[in-house]
Amino acid sequence: MTEQPTGGRERDRWGFAAAMVVAGVLLFSVVMGLIVLPVLQAPNAGIDPWTAICRAVGLKAGSPAQPQPPVSATAAPVSQVRWTPATLKILAAADPRPGAALAQAVCSACHGEAGLSPSTDFPHLSGQSGAAIYKQLSDFRSGARFNAQMTPVAKKLTDEQLAQIAAYYGSFSRRAAALGPRYGIGDAAISRLANRGDPARALPPCESCHARGVGGPPEAPVLSGQQREYLYRQLRAFAGGQRGNDVYRRMRDVSSHLSDDEMHRLAEFYQGLS
Amino acid sequence: MSEADERAIVRSEIRWAVVAIAAVSVIMLAVIFAAIAMHINPPSNVERINPQDLHLSAEFTEANLGTKVEANGQITARIVATQFAFVPRCVVLPADRPVTLRFSSPDVIHGLLVSGTNVNTMVVPGYVSQVHTVLRKTGDLLMPCHEYCGLGHSEMSGTIRVVPSAQFRPGPDGRVACAAK
Numbered sequence: 001m002t003e004q005p006t007g008g009r010e011r012d013r014w015g016f017a018a019a020m021v022v023a024g025v026l027l028f029s030v031v032m033g034l035i036v037l038p039v040l041q042a043p044n045a046g047i048d049p050w051t052a053i054c055r056a057v058g059l060k061a062g063s064p065a066q067p068q069p070p071v072s073a074t075a076a077p078v079s080q081v082r083w084t085p086a087t088l089k090i091l092a093a094a095d096p097r098p099g100a101a102l103a104q105a106v107c108s109a110c111h112g113e114a115g116l117s118p119s120t121d122f123p124h125l126s127g128q129s130g131a132a133i134y135k136q137l138s139d140f141r142s143g144a145r146f147n148a149q150m151t152p153v154a155k156k157l158t159d160e161q162l163a164q165i166a167a168y169y170g171s172f173s174r175r176a177a178a179l180g181p182r183y184g185i186g187d188a189a190i191s192r193l194a195n196r197g198d199p200a201r202a203l204p205p206c207e208s209c210h211a212r213g214v215g216g217p218p219e220a221p222v223l224s225g226q227q228r229e230y231l232y233r234q235l236r237a238f239a240g241g242q243r244g245n246d247v248y249r250r251m252r253d254v255s256s257h258l259s260d261d262e263m264h265r266l267a268e269f270y271q272g273l274s
Numbered sequence: 275m276s277e278a279d280e281r282a283i284v285r286s287e288i289r290w291a292v293v294a295i296a297a298v299s300v301i302m303l304a305v306i307f308a309a310i311a312m313h314i315n316p317p318s319n320v321e322r323i324n325p326q327d328l329h330l331s332a333e334f335t336e337a338n339l340g341t342k343v344e345a346n347g348q349i350t351a352r353i354v355a356t357q358f359a360f361v362p363r364c365v366v367l368p369a370d371r372p373v374t375l376r377f378s379s380p381d382v383i384h385g386l387l388v389s390g391t392n393v394n395t396m397v398v399p400g401y402v403s404q405v406h407t408v409l410r411k412t413g414d415l416l417m418p419c420h421e422y423c424g425l426g427h428s429e430m431s432g433t434i435r436v437v438p439s440a441q442f443r444p445g446p447d448g449r450v451a452c453a454a455k
Contacts, residue, residue, distance in 0.1 A: 032306065037306070037309050037310070037315075040309070040310050041309065041313065041315050044313055044315065044406060044407075045318075045406060046372070046406065055318075062318040062319075062320070068350070068374070068376075068404075069344045069345065069346055069348060071332050071333040071338070072345075073332050073333060073335060073337065073338035074332055074335075075330055075331060075332045075335040076335050076336065076337050077329050077330045077335060077336075078329070078336060079329065080330070082326045082327060082330065083326055084326045197426060197428075197429040198429070199428060199429050202359070202363065202429050202430070202431050202432075203429055204357075204358035204359070204425075204426025204429040204430065205425065205426060205429070207425065208357075208358060208424055208425035208426035208429075209357065209358075209426070211425075214424065214425055215382075215424050215425075216357050216358075216424055216425070216426075217356075217357055217381060247329045247356075247380070248329060248336065248354055248356045248359075248361045248380065249336065249359075249361055250356065250357075250359065253359055253361075253363065
């Protein structure tokens with residue numbers, strides 16, 4: 001295409017107009033974002049307009065937006081367990097073989113051979129998540145959870161031994177484990193509560209934390225296959241305040257919104273058909 | 275290509291440019307309106323906290339959560355967003371007085387808004403989200419989690435109970451909690 005003089009002028013005109021539009025947008029943005037909005041919003045953050053402009057431009061640090069008075073509270077943690085990379089590494093590296101020997105010597109008298117408890121007084125353990133066993137044993141040891149039989153047992157074990165026992169009970173194959181997916185019983189209302197929750201009471205589904213690999217808190221134990229007596233006792237203990245080693249009230253909160261009948265039926269539901 | 279064709283193309287391009295500029299302008303005006311008239315602004319607080327130790331920290335230990343009137347009269351509500359609840363579930367705050375809300379998460383990213391107010395922030399593990407506001411409406415305001423946080427996300431919501439300033443009576447330790455309804 002041959003260049004025509006009028007075409008060149010046309011392009012110049014367009015170029016000038018485009019540059020003006022870009023410059024206008026830039027100017028508007030600078031005035032609006034760095035001056036008008038900071039000045040108008042300064043009272044919200046309790047600062048004067050000049051400080052607000054300096055913060056918007058980046059000459060002054062934006063944080064803290066308002067200095068906070070020092071916290072007078074003292075920490076009163078309900079559990080000392082921290083899910084740090086170090087803890088996760090101990091759990092991942094734990095050898096289940098010494099764990100098996102320890103379990104045989106220490107745990108099996110109550111929790112049964114291969115973690116299948118013969119009595120309703122003691123929960124099944126095989127198939128349980130390693131993180132859950134580690135958390136509870138640590139809490140028994142630190143006193144965050146108390147049980148006349150478990151507390152002295154846990155106090156005698158080292159951190160590594162706890163992890164080995166956790167690894168042993170977690171290492172069972174699905175077929176051999178006492179805990180694991182079960183065919184639910186035909187209780188439609190409770191099945192809905194366990195799988196869908198109850199938005200009206202802001203109750204999340206049990207399964208959102210307790211199903212394997214759902215991405216909830218690491219310490220959430222496997223429930224399906226557990227003895228209904230044990231599950232019911234724990235729900236009651238959480239609701240009644242006898243047990244409180246659940247970080248940030250997760251279970252105390254949920255259980256306080258359940259009726260006694262629902263606790264019974266949930267325990268029944270999770271025990272399932274064995 | 276004929277000159278008529280070229281002009282037709284230019285006209286069409288200009289029409290679409292006008293539509294695009296108008297759409298962007300409307301959105302920007304809405305943002306500016308919200309910023310000025312509704313006092314909605316992005317939270318600017320950058321404050322770090324270790325999420326693994328949140329339950330061991332002094333500030334976000336369980337007993338220190340909820341509303342507290344500090345020694346200097348400042349009203350602060352500390353709330354932990356965790357899977358799948360706000361702790362505490364219900365927080366009392368007075369109307370027409372400046373209040374500070376401080377949030378943190380020990381697990382995953384959460385978010386929240388308090389319906390009908392300018393409180394709207396994400397709660398990112400590792401940081402403290404801090405919001406200042408003055409609540410104008412009294413009553414129970416819904417505070418849902420608005421950042422997908424897991425399978426129980428849809429059941430995760432809390433309540434901000436705004437009471438008239440005269441009915442806001444902190445205890446001797448400066449704390450106020452929701453009475454069971």
